[in-house]
Amino acid sequence: xxTQSPGTLSLSPGExxxxxxxxxxxxxxxxxxxxxxxxxxxxxxxxxxxSTRATxxxxxxxxxxxxxxxxxxxxxxxxxxxxxxxxxxxxxxWTFGQGTKVEIK
Amino acid sequence: QVQLVxxxxxxxxxxxxxxxxxxxxxxxxxxxxxHWVRQAPGQGLEWMGWINxxxxxxxxxxxxxxxxxxxxxxxxxxxxMELNSLNSDDTAVYYCARGGIxxxxxxxxxxxxxxxxxxxxx
Numbered sequence: 001x002x003t004q005s006p007g008t009l010s011l012s013p014g015e016x017x018x019x020x021x022x023x024x025x026x027x028x029x030x031x032x033x034x035x036x037x038x039x040x041x042x043x044x045x046x047x048x049x050x051s052t053r054a055t056x057x058x059x060x061x062x063x064x065x066x067x068x069x070x071x072x073x074x075x076x077x078x079x080x081x082x083x084x085x086x087x088x089x090x091x092x093x094w095t096f097g098q099g100t101k102v103e104i105k
Numbered sequence: 106q107v108q109l110v111x112x113x114x115x116x117x118x119x120x121x122x123x124x125x126x127x128x129x130x131x132x133x134x135x136x137x138x139x140h141w142v143r144q145a146p147g148q149g150l151e152w153m154g155w156i157n158x159x160x161x162x163x164x165x166x167x168x169x170x171x172x173x174x175x176x177x178x179x180x181x182x183x184x185x186m187e188l189n190s191l192n193s194d195d196t197a198v199y200y201c202a203r204g205g206i207x208x209x210x211x212x213x214x215x216x217x218x219x220x221x222x223x224x225x226x227x
Binding site: 037042044045049054090096098099 | 142211
């Protein structure tokens, strides 16, 4: 089970966003990913293996952490970053967190 | 470039079945696992299972065992996901997502289809 917090994050463009994902000790840092999803769109992979950015992902997105606590940081929010973010573990089957919505304050 | 193109939206009656397709291009279809993920309206992402396009082998999440069947047709680079005995709880967007290469199953999903909305309604 992956637990994301907070459920909703209200921030302004230019601010820093810090999203948390907590799993059990069995979640490997090699098998932790983050996705972004905008309304009406498929999820997009941002980060895999805890801290590796996927192809084409801007460097304002950074992943960090180790079991059981993982973090996605968006250094300076751009207007296009307001979306829902999911963490996923893929070391034991595949499971997603319940999501964090980043909304405009 | 890798593309996954899914079939169009479906409306089904309770008790019916639905079959969603996912046509792959831009890579060797048989070499990569294909996963299916469900998203109910306003809800999060739920992993349903995978198919190995090379062997046809499948692995379903426990929740979907007996409910879902994943198949493929390698001649047209297409994966299928069939859901049976539909009820209102099955109303959702269904995504296919490319998984890992045949020797590394434990990967994130780098490529996704656009999603297929299945609505179950009488």
